[in-house]
Amino acid sequence: MTFARGLISRNENITIFHIDNSKQVFSSIDRFQGYDKSSTSPVENIVITFNVLLGLSNVEKPQPYKILINITSKIAAKHKAKSNNSTRLLYRLFKGQIITIQIEHIDSIVAKNMLLTVDSWISEIELNKKNKFIVLLQSKSHWFPIFTSIAMFLISAYTCYYLIEVINLDFTVNVNNLKYLVSTIGIIGMFYFSGGILGKFLENSIDRIDELSYIHLNNGDKKF
Numbered sequence: 001m002t003f004a005r006g007l008i009s010r011n012e013n014i015t016i017f018h019i020d021n022s023k024q025v026f027s028s029i030d031r032f033q034g035y036d037k038s039s040t041s042p043v044e045n046i047v048i049t050f051n052v053l054l055g056l057s058n059v060e061k062p063q064p065y066k067i068l069i070n071i072t073s074k075i076a077a078k079h080k081a082k083s084n085n086s087t088r089l090l091y092r093l094f095k096g097q098i099i100t101i102q103i104e105h106i107d108s109i110v111a112k113n114m115l116l117t118v119d120s121w122i123s124e125i126e127l128n129k130k131n132k133f134i135v136l137l138q139s140k141s142h143w144f145p146i147f148t149s150i151a152m153f154l155i156s157a158y159t160c161y162y163l164i165e166v167i168n169l170d171f172t173v174n175v176n177n178l179k180y181l182v183s184t185i186g187i188i189g190m191f192y193f194s195g196g197i198l199g200k201f202l203e204n205s206i207d208r209i210d211e212l213s214y215i216h217l218n219n220g221d222k223k224f
Contacts, residue, residue, distance in 0.1 A: 008053040008062050015047045016217070019080045035217060042220035044080060045072040056107065066104040067114060074098065074213035075224050098213050099125075134209050141206045145199030152195030153188060160184040 014026040018041040026032040050067040101118055105111030214224055 006055055008055050010050065010052040012051070013049040015049075017044045017047070018042065018220075019044045019076050037218045039218040040220045040223075041218070042076045042079070042224050043073055043215045043217050044076045045070060046215060047071075054110065056110070059107075063106045063110075065106070065111065065114065066102075067118070068102040068104075069118065070100045070102075071215060072098055072100075072213075073215040073221070073224075076214065076221075079224070134206070137206050138209070141203040144203040144206075145196045148199035148202070149192050149195035152191040152198070156188045156191035160187060 012028060014029070014032045016024045016026075016035065018039070020041045022041060024035065026035070048069040048071070050069075052065050052067070053062045054065060055062050099122055101115065103111045103114055105114075215221055
Protein backbone atom coordinates (compact mmCIF):
# COMPACT_ATOMS: atom_id res chain seq x y z
CA MET A 1 0.00 0.00 0.00
CA THR A 2 1.18 3.54 -0.80
CA PHE A 3 1.08 6.29 1.80
CA ALA A 4 1.55 10.01 1.22
CA ARG A 5 4.14 11.89 3.27
CA GLY A 6 2.19 15.06 2.71
CA LEU A 7 1.07 17.78 0.37
CA ILE A 8 4.07 19.63 -1.06
CA SER A 9 2.24 22.15 -3.22
CA ARG A 10 -1.13 22.77 -4.81
CA ASN A 11 -2.99 25.21 -7.01
CA GLU A 12 -6.50 25.40 -8.38
CA ASN A 13 -8.25 26.92 -11.32
CA ILE A 14 -12.00 27.62 -11.50
CA THR A 15 -13.67 28.44 -14.82
CA ILE A 16 -17.29 29.59 -14.99
CA PHE A 17 -19.02 29.18 -18.37
CA HIS A 18 -22.23 31.13 -19.07
CA ILE A 19 -24.90 30.35 -21.67
CA ASP A 20 -24.05 33.56 -23.57
CA ASN A 21 -20.63 31.93 -24.32
CA SER A 22 -18.79 34.21 -21.91
CA LYS A 23 -16.58 32.82 -19.17
CA GLN A 24 -14.73 33.90 -16.05
CA VAL A 25 -11.51 32.33 -14.79
CA PHE A 26 -10.34 32.38 -11.16
CA SER A 27 -6.87 31.25 -10.15
CA SER A 28 -7.85 30.33 -6.60
CA ILE A 29 -10.84 29.61 -4.38
CA ASP A 30 -10.25 32.92 -2.58
CA ARG A 31 -10.49 34.84 -5.87
CA PHE A 32 -13.62 32.86 -6.75
CA GLN A 33 -15.29 34.37 -3.68
CA GLY A 34 -15.29 37.67 -5.60
CA TYR A 35 -17.51 36.28 -8.38
CA ASP A 36 -20.07 38.86 -9.56
CA LYS A 37 -23.41 37.47 -8.34
CA SER A 38 -25.34 40.27 -10.02
CA SER A 39 -24.70 38.79 -13.48
CA THR A 40 -27.87 38.05 -15.46
CA SER A 41 -26.33 35.37 -17.69
CA PRO A 42 -27.03 31.92 -16.18
CA VAL A 43 -24.14 29.55 -15.56
CA GLU A 44 -23.93 26.60 -17.95
CA ASN A 45 -21.16 24.71 -16.21
CA ILE A 46 -18.24 25.05 -13.81
CA VAL A 47 -14.87 23.41 -14.37
CA ILE A 48 -12.66 23.10 -11.30
CA THR A 49 -9.06 21.94 -11.73
CA PHE A 50 -6.80 21.01 -8.81
CA ASN A 51 -3.09 20.41 -9.37
CA VAL A 52 -1.35 18.84 -6.37
CA LEU A 53 2.20 17.63 -5.76
CA LEU A 54 2.41 14.80 -3.24
CA GLY A 55 5.35 13.20 -1.48
CA LEU A 56 4.87 9.44 -1.12
CA SER A 57 6.56 7.29 1.49
CA ASN A 58 7.97 4.76 -0.97
CA VAL A 59 8.89 7.21 -3.74
CA GLU A 60 11.74 9.70 -3.52
CA LYS A 61 10.51 12.05 -6.23
CA PRO A 62 7.23 13.94 -5.55
CA GLN A 63 4.36 12.92 -7.82
CA PRO A 64 1.93 15.30 -9.56
CA TYR A 65 -1.82 14.66 -9.61
CA LYS A 66 -4.53 16.53 -11.48
CA ILE A 67 -8.19 16.47 -10.46
CA LEU A 68 -10.75 17.89 -12.89
CA ILE A 69 -14.37 18.34 -11.78
CA ASN A 70 -17.04 19.42 -14.27
CA ILE A 71 -20.42 20.53 -12.86
CA THR A 72 -23.22 21.05 -15.39
CA SER A 73 -26.54 22.85 -15.10
CA LYS A 74 -29.10 20.77 -17.00
CA ILE A 75 -31.62 23.62 -17.07
CA ALA A 76 -29.12 26.00 -18.65
CA ALA A 77 -27.86 23.37 -21.11
CA LYS A 78 -31.41 22.55 -22.20
CA HIS A 79 -32.25 26.24 -22.64
CA LYS A 80 -29.14 26.79 -24.76
CA ALA A 81 -29.91 23.75 -26.90
CA LYS A 82 -33.41 25.07 -27.62
CA SER A 83 -32.06 28.56 -28.40
CA ASN A 84 -29.63 27.07 -30.92
CA ASN A 85 -32.35 24.87 -32.48
CA SER A 86 -30.27 21.84 -31.59
CA THR A 87 -31.40 18.36 -32.55
CA ARG A 88 -32.68 15.82 -30.07
CA LEU A 89 -29.34 14.02 -30.33
CA LEU A 90 -27.62 17.08 -28.94
CA TYR A 91 -30.23 17.28 -26.19
CA ARG A 92 -29.44 13.69 -25.25
CA LEU A 93 -25.82 14.73 -24.74
CA PHE A 94 -27.01 17.30 -22.20
CA LYS A 95 -28.82 14.53 -20.33
CA GLY A 96 -25.51 13.09 -19.17
CA GLN A 97 -24.07 13.15 -15.69
CA ILE A 98 -24.46 16.31 -13.64
CA ILE A 99 -20.95 16.00 -12.21
CA THR A 100 -18.00 14.28 -13.89
CA ILE A 101 -14.58 13.69 -12.33
CA GLN A 102 -11.25 12.97 -14.00
CA ILE A 103 -8.02 12.25 -12.15
CA GLU A 104 -4.66 12.13 -13.91
CA HIS A 105 -2.66 9.91 -11.60
CA ILE A 106 0.54 7.95 -11.14
CA ASP A 107 -0.41 5.84 -8.14
CA SER A 108 -3.90 4.33 -8.52
CA ILE A 109 -4.38 3.88 -4.76
CA VAL A 110 -3.75 7.58 -4.09
CA ALA A 111 -6.10 8.49 -6.96
CA LYS A 112 -8.79 6.20 -5.54
CA ASN A 113 -8.55 7.92 -2.15
CA MET A 114 -8.92 11.30 -3.89
CA LEU A 115 -11.97 10.03 -5.74
CA LEU A 116 -13.56 8.81 -2.51
CA THR A 117 -13.05 12.24 -0.99
CA VAL A 118 -14.75 13.96 -3.92
CA ASP A 119 -17.55 11.37 -3.91
CA SER A 120 -18.24 12.07 -0.24
CA TRP A 121 -18.69 15.74 -1.13
CA ILE A 122 -21.00 14.91 -4.07
CA SER A 123 -23.14 12.65 -1.86
CA GLU A 124 -24.03 15.69 0.27
CA ILE A 125 -25.56 17.55 -2.68
CA GLU A 126 -29.34 17.67 -2.56
CA LEU A 127 -30.97 15.88 -5.48
CA ASN A 128 -34.60 15.60 -6.56
CA LYS A 129 -35.46 11.95 -7.17
CA LYS A 130 -37.51 10.86 -10.16
CA ASN A 131 -40.84 9.11 -9.82
CA LYS A 132 -40.21 5.34 -9.96
CA PHE A 133 -42.97 4.90 -12.54
CA ILE A 134 -41.31 7.50 -14.81
CA VAL A 135 -37.93 5.75 -14.40
CA LEU A 136 -39.56 2.46 -15.44
CA LEU A 137 -41.21 4.03 -18.50
CA GLN A 138 -37.93 5.65 -19.58
CA SER A 139 -36.10 2.34 -19.32
CA LYS A 140 -38.67 0.81 -21.72
CA SER A 141 -39.36 3.88 -23.89
CA HIS A 142 -37.35 2.53 -26.86
CA TRP A 143 -40.05 -0.15 -27.26
CA PHE A 144 -42.86 2.39 -27.69
CA PRO A 145 -42.54 2.82 -31.51
CA ILE A 146 -42.59 -0.97 -32.03
CA PHE A 147 -45.54 -1.46 -29.67
CA THR A 148 -47.68 1.31 -31.18
CA SER A 149 -46.86 0.22 -34.75
CA ILE A 150 -47.99 -3.35 -34.04
CA ALA A 151 -51.07 -2.13 -32.14
CA MET A 152 -52.14 0.16 -35.00
CA PHE A 153 -51.47 -2.63 -37.51
CA LEU A 154 -53.70 -5.07 -35.62
CA ILE A 155 -56.47 -2.51 -35.13
CA SER A 156 -56.52 -1.52 -38.80
CA ALA A 157 -56.33 -5.14 -39.98
CA TYR A 158 -59.23 -6.16 -37.73
CA THR A 159 -61.27 -3.14 -38.87
CA CYS A 160 -60.77 -3.99 -42.54
CA TYR A 161 -61.67 -7.64 -41.87
CA TYR A 162 -64.82 -6.51 -40.03
CA LEU A 163 -65.82 -4.31 -42.96
CA ILE A 164 -65.53 -7.30 -45.29
CA GLU A 165 -68.19 -9.09 -43.27
CA VAL A 166 -70.37 -5.98 -42.95
CA ILE A 167 -70.50 -5.22 -46.67
CA ASN A 168 -70.52 -8.97 -47.45
CA LEU A 169 -67.74 -8.98 -50.02
CA ASP A 170 -66.96 -12.24 -51.75
CA PHE A 171 -63.51 -13.22 -52.96
CA THR A 172 -64.33 -13.62 -56.62
CA VAL A 173 -61.97 -11.67 -58.81
CA ASN A 174 -63.56 -8.43 -59.92
CA VAL A 175 -62.54 -4.81 -60.16
CA ASN A 176 -64.32 -3.66 -57.00
CA ASN A 177 -62.79 -6.36 -54.84
CA LEU A 178 -59.31 -5.63 -56.19
CA LYS A 179 -59.78 -1.95 -55.45
CA TYR A 180 -60.90 -2.78 -51.93
CA LEU A 181 -57.88 -5.09 -51.44
CA VAL A 182 -55.44 -2.44 -52.61
CA SER A 183 -57.11 0.20 -50.42
CA THR A 184 -57.02 -2.15 -47.42
CA ILE A 185 -53.29 -2.77 -47.82
CA GLY A 186 -52.71 0.97 -48.12
CA ILE A 187 -54.79 1.76 -45.04
CA ILE A 188 -53.06 -0.91 -42.94
CA GLY A 189 -49.66 0.35 -44.06
CA MET A 190 -50.61 3.94 -43.28
CA PHE A 191 -51.81 2.99 -39.78
CA TYR A 192 -48.61 0.98 -39.17
CA PHE A 193 -46.47 3.97 -40.20
CA SER A 194 -48.58 6.35 -38.11
CA GLY A 195 -48.18 4.04 -35.11
CA GLY A 196 -44.40 4.35 -35.40
CA ILE A 197 -44.64 8.14 -35.43
CA LEU A 198 -46.95 8.09 -32.40
CA GLY A 199 -44.59 5.76 -30.54
CA LYS A 200 -41.61 7.97 -31.31
CA PHE A 201 -43.51 10.98 -30.02
CA LEU A 202 -44.35 9.14 -26.78
CA GLU A 203 -40.73 8.00 -26.42
CA ASN A 204 -39.40 11.54 -26.82
CA SER A 205 -41.99 12.93 -24.40
CA ILE A 206 -41.11 10.40 -21.70
CA ASP A 207 -37.35 10.80 -22.18
CA ARG A 208 -37.61 14.58 -21.76
CA ILE A 209 -38.79 14.21 -18.16
CA ASP A 210 -35.71 14.82 -16.04
CA GLU A 211 -34.53 15.79 -12.58
CA LEU A 212 -34.37 19.46 -11.68
CA SER A 213 -30.67 20.31 -11.90
CA TYR A 214 -29.21 23.78 -11.86
CA ILE A 215 -26.32 25.89 -10.60
CA HIS A 216 -27.20 28.89 -8.47
CA LEU A 217 -24.42 31.49 -8.51
CA ASN A 218 -25.96 34.67 -9.91
CA ASN A 219 -29.25 36.45 -10.56
CA GLY A 220 -29.63 34.77 -13.96
CA ASP A 221 -29.51 31.36 -12.32
CA LYS A 222 -32.15 32.45 -9.82
CA LYS A 223 -34.55 33.39 -12.66
CA PHE A 224 -34.08 29.97 -14.26
